[in-house]
Amino acid sequence: MATTIRTDTPVLETTSGRIRGFAADGIHTFLGIPYGAPTGGAARFRPPRPAEPWTGVRPAIVYGAACPQAPREAGAPSERHFVEEAFLLGFNHSRYDEDCLRLNVWTPSPDVAKRPVMVWLHGGHFASGSGHDIAAFDGTSLARRGDVVVVTLNHRLNVLGHLELGWARADLAGSGNAGMLDLVLALAWVRDNIGAFGGDPDNVTIFGQSGGGAKVTTLMAMPAARGLFHRAIVQSNCALRQTGMADAERIARALFAELGIADEDPDRLAEVPYAALSRAELAVMARLAPQQNPARRNRRIRWEPVVDGRILPHHAFDPVAPQISAHVPLLVGTTLNEFTTGIGQPDIDGTSLTAVRQSLAAAYGSDADAILAHFRARHPAASPFDLLSRIYSATIREWAVIQASRHAALGGAPSWLYWFTWATPVLDGRPRAYHNAELPFVFHNADRCASATGGGADALALADRVADAWIAFARHGDPNHAGLPAWAPFADDRVTTMVFDTTCEALDNPDGPERAAAGPA
Structure with a gap:
């Protein structure tokens, strides 16, 4: 049976303004909703801010931009591997921009039913990917099957989300967890807005695979995320440990040297075009972690959240699980x-x-x-x-x-x-x-x-x-x-x-x- 798409759907009120999506196959879909303000320029490496208000009714009918990142082909072992993986996963081409704090919602109905909410965190470790770049991530069927509200989202990755600069200047402390703070802001948006989409803000499950599983694990140990989710699912990447401050500083200093930026001048990083920033960070990571032992995948240097003692007080699940999430059921x-x-x-x-x-x-x-x-x-x-x-x-x-x-x-x-x-x-x-x-x-x-x-x-x-x-x-x-x-x-x-x-x-x-x-x- 052919799909019928309707655009004469209800206008919903969010904390930043009104939006209208579309309906198809019995599911209402809202795409590319801003949950945070643009993160480029002077906002680079800074904590995220809520989305800027807009006037009128914003169309929520196409996906938003993903965080800038290296091409997928660059990380593939071979062209054939990339081609076959792209076939299996159904890669979608994304737009990339530092205005990337966007999310997508699928719901059986924007009513007051208080359905369970399932918030998906995408893979690509903490360096690549998006909430819509793989064919499976479409939430239509899951929302219909379970009478649930499905949310996927984009956030800052790689050098933009996890470059720790607190060692260079105190007011930049925490920049190594900027991407994780984006996720906290997205979950706060869900808490404040999901009721208008038929979801229950008191029944939120975060679930993710690969890097998304690592994001779920990390959120379970973050005080700022406490109370914003109530169940957790970790698929194929537990990431019991995160990056320590010593390694985070070593990565950052190497990047400064690669770019020819003095340690005392971190503001210059906001002026570097992303293409140059990406070339530099890829070169640095290749030098610091040139080989990978397939039996020890979780013991290598890469972009990750940083154990800074404040935003992430300790490694998420090592040596013990985080007490602040003891009450959260876990599926892994x-x-x-x-x-x-x-x-x-x-x-x-x-x-x-x-x-x-x-x-x-x-x-x-x-x-x-x-x-x-x-x-x-x-x-x-x-x-x-x-x-x-x-x-x-x-x-x-x-x-x-x-x-x-x-x-x-x-x-x-x-x-x-x-x-x-x-x-x-x-x-x-x-x-x-x-x-x-x-x-x-x-x-x-x-x-x-x-x-x-x-x-x-x-x-x-x-x-x-x-x-x-x-x-x-x-x-x-x-x-x-x-x-x-x-x-x-x-x-x-x-x-x-x-x-x-x-x-x-x-x-x-x-x-x-x-x-x-x-x-x-």
Whole structure:
């Protein structure tokens, strides 16, 4: 049936002015709503300010600009990898501008129903991406399926969001967390405005994947965010630790040197065109973190929130979970294959055991042979490449288990653990259950994102089960629903994990020995 779009929809009043969106497929959509003022020029590296008021009715019918960032192609291992990843994820081209503090809302109806609100934080770590650059992020189907209000948003990233300058001048302290303060401002906008869209400001779930998961984790430890959300979902990036002040200052000083700016003249950074700023920050990061150990992905220098003792008082989940979020139910998990996949590698199934040994030796040193032997014994039918993928991905899952355990230890609210193991059939099945694989399922977009899922009956059925779990969690703080087997909350003596696959199972510690062998990421 053809989609009918209506633009004669209700005008809504927000704290900055009136807006009008459009309606399609039974869902009201509002795109590109400013929640903050422009962040360029003298506002660079400064805390965000609320959106400037406007007169008249503002059309909210197209996405706003994303934060300036390096091209996606620049970070891809190869052109083929970029092409295949773009096919899987359905990359959308974004406009880039420092006037990027925009958000999008999907709602079944702008009424007074007080629906659960689900605020999505996009991936790209803290350097790239946007709330609309991947096809799965369209909130129409999730809003309809769950009778919920879905919000996605853009905020400051990379050098614009996480360059700490407090060491250069006291009034610039906190600039290393500017991007996180943007998120706090967006959540405050939700608190103050979402009621007009049919949402309940007292039932807000923040959820995010990859870098978005790290953003959720960080918000849980930020005093300024306390009370602005009530449930949290972390997908494929726990980020128990953030950047320390020493590393943050080292990055900033290197950037000053790269640009030829004196340490005592930080205001000059506001005058540097973003293109030059980006070239400099990419050069600096390449020097400071030139290599990446696939077994230790979370131990590297990159743009991240900064533990400054004030905005972020301490590492979010290390050595313990943040007490200020003890009352917030947590859902956390990873995919089976994460970053070690066949995307962009057509000959991956021909990987030899010798090549696997060499890779593991570089990552694990003298422990490599014992780790490989352990995984071969547990998965005797697995190919050499799949053994390698399981080993490297187990280190990432271990962080999810640690996060669930530390949160549960506070005793304030339960943790729930999942593992997404469904392997896509597209591209000859080479991607496996790759990093990002769960996104079309979480947003109930398995049909819309057939280039990622294949669009088959198994994928559509799994999307029902996954999306309903996220919806149930947003509504009640418990992901159980009639379409899944009983799912117990996390406990250290059981490590109950919901395995999302063609057949969903709740298993107790299904990979405990493997995680113990591979170690944390």
